[in-house]
Amino acid sequence: MALDGKVAVVTGGGRGIGEAVATVLAAQGAAVAIWDLNVANAEKTVAAIRETGGTAIAVAGDVSVAADVAAAAARTRAELGPVTILVNNAGVSAFEPFTSITEESWDRVIRINLKGPFLVTKELVPDMLAAGWGRIINISSSSAQTGAPAMAHYASSKGGVIGLTKALAIEYADKGITVNNVPPGFIDTPLLREGPIDVVAAAAAMPMKRAGRPEDIAYAVAYLASEEAGYVTGHTLSTNGGRYLN
Numbered sequence: 699m700a701l702d703g704k705v706a707v708v709t710g711g712g713r714g715i716g717e718a719v720a721t722v723l724a725a726q727g728a729a730v731a732i733w734d735l736n737v738a739n740a741e742k743t744v745a746a747i748r749e750t751g752g753t754a755i756a757v758a759g760d761v762s763v764a765a766d767v768a769a770a771a772a773r774t775r776a777e778l779g780p781v782t783i784l785v786n787n788a789g790v791s792a793f794e795p796f797t798s799i800t801e802e803s804w805d806r807v808i809r810i811n812l813k814g815p816f817l818v819t820k821e822l823v824p825d826m827l828a829a830g831w832g833r834i835i836n837i838s839s840s841s842a843q844t845g846a847p848a849m850a851h852y853a854s855s856k857g858g859v860i861g862l863t864k865a866l867a868i869e870y871a872d873k874g875i876t877v878n879n880v881p882p883g884f885i886d887t888p889l890l891r892e893g894p895i896d897v898v899a900a901a902a903a904m905p906m907k908r909a910g911r912p913e914d915i916a917y918a919v920a921y922l923a924s925e926e927a928g929y930v931t932g933h934t935l936s937t938n939g940g941r942y943l944n
Contacts, residue, residue: 702727705778710788712739714887718912724752731774761814780825786815787837811855832875833923840883867932876931878922883938885910905940
């Protein structure tokens with residue numbers, strides 16, 4: 699599944715799932731631009747990739763701000779070239795009972811988790827159209843498949859990501875561009891540990907009796923980014939250790 703010669707953008711690639719995705723794509727030969735609001739985290743990921751001989755750059759920006767997205771894309775193209783692999787991973791989580799969710803909190807989650815992928819994809823898809831080849835992989839969430847208490851805004855935003863995936867898959871199916879999504883299950887990341895969850899107890903309740911690792915998601919993404927996945931589009935590749943069975 700070599701990605702030699704491809705340029706990839708991974709949003710939110712500074713830690714957790716995004717870090718693992720960026721590292722795996724780079725190991726498979728892609729030049730990777732890591733877009734992150736926290737550029738210090740992105741730089742750490744870049745340093746680790748370069749230490750193993752990979753090519754990567756760190757780019758600061760907010761995926762929910764169109765001007766930031768345009769600037770990040772311009773720098774990526776200038777330093778690495780046109781982008782043909784996009785992983786929309788950047789996102790925020792929130793745990794709030796439904797009646798406690800404020801309009802501001804709702805708007806923040808939707809803006810970052812759903813508007814962000816819209817803006818980034820809209821900016822980069824012309825590169826893929828010009829190349830006649832592209833891979834868009836959206837990181838959604840199993841919460842959009844099963845529902846989740848105290849996460850109405852988060853589950854709604856990720857459900858929107860799944861809908862966006864399907865719409866774009868149909869729109870670009872004859873253009874050499876595939877669009878798929880990976881909904882992580884219970885993955886042990888810094889973001890997960892910031893929530894009110896007993897990670898050890900929850901992992902023990904999973905069918906595989908363990909939490910997922912960021913690398914579990916990264917390898918699913920790498921498959922969808924590959925030539926071998928060229929006839930897979932509009933697909934939800936559940937990667938959850940049996941937590942949800944499609």
